[in-house]
Amino acid sequence: MKTDGVHPNDSAILAHHGLNLQAVFDLCALPADLLAAIDTEQPVAGYRQLLLFAHGGRDLWQAIADSGDLTGEHPIDRFSVDTVSRYFDEENPASRYRLLYPLQPGTLPLQQLGKLAGWHHASPFRIGVNARWGSWFAYRAAVLADTAFTPTLVMDGASPCDSCMEKPCIAACPVVSSAGEIPLQACMDERLKPGSRCAMSCLARTACPVMAVARYEPEQIAYHYGRSLETIGNYRRR
Template identity: 55%
Template sequence: MTGERSGVAPDCSRVLAEHGLNLQAVFNLSDLPDGIRASIAGVRDVHTYRQMIVFGHGGPALWRSLSASGCMQGENPVDHFSAEIVARYFASENPDHRYCLLYPDNQLLLPLQQLGELAGWHHPSPFRLGINQYWGSWFAYRAVVLADSSFPASKPLSGASPCQGCATTPCMAACPVSVDGSISLNDCMDERSGEGSACAFTCLARLACPVRQEMRYEPAQMVYHYGCSLATIRSYRASSAE
């Protein structure tokens, strides 16, 4: 139990652990960089909150919990499920704490990767995804809230980027559009949008990365996430062409 009022810190939560929100980072708002604080300045009653909490999933646990819940229908089931689990966490384990959901379901443009860097989750990789020694690239940001909690601030995950010790870069060898050890975002989008592309619903570079392959997403999860990103690419390309 921590904080000025009774409550369960995220890293001690059974609700979060049982449903696959197994990554959490607690930040005191006063310690955040100016740019992040500026991004939330317009939030209603922002001055009444003390902390920002970032929730993520690592590996396939969240997807398995979602699949077992029978809540896969509708748009954005992962977002809705994640927000629901956060709501359960506060309702059942922190009923005396108020929170405000910033992501998903909010129009704020939060710098998620910057928050990931502060948490020690995100190191840049050649294939343009965050990576760390604990989860490889098999993690994602699922929810961000402001809370009037006083939990201990999280310490960043330790360890340097696993890419620093990689001499062979199998990710780049597997990527059909890599050039001189890097991937152009436009080239990636072109390749994924092409008819019959092997990259439409997966990432060959990501699959080739040897770091923590045991945490790899299940095939259905890969198809879902990459299907969502492919739809975003096509929508962006269509709007740009108008």
């Protein structure tokens, strides 16, 4: 267990490279089912904390673009892993750590961790939202560490959907049901249609007014939705 080093919230490396959302959890304080799921991915013995890293807004994409390293199969994962590794190696060199996500295959419950951090509130368009970043954030790394950092506070704010009366996301979605819901299968079907406006973006998501100023650049939106469209297509061809 290490007591020195730079807290993720104070890291110049993380901030400079766009990993501007960080949460620190004591393993002993996690719900039993969540801890068991993590232990299934990687035994937690010998570690004290779980550190969760995410990005909000456009900074990460800009940092990757500035590095000139948007090539290869998983450039965002690679950049995120390199950044977290630099954070430990340069700002916490005495700490022992193990990367769980995105390196470890499996089903690490990222959304459950996001809920504990206050980052994730359910939305009608099936993407987590919060008042600080809207839906424009994503999980980038999860790490077991023998650190002894002060656990981070839960992000303030209730779900922004609770106070949204007009629900423009629902109005914008072409497959919304009569009950005002967006069925997952219908969403995937629509995205796979030739010429679909939902193929390379999400009309419901871009209609959401919460923190529209943080919306990804068009190139980033096209990148993420292009990847997910490929995944859907591969899944349907099985």
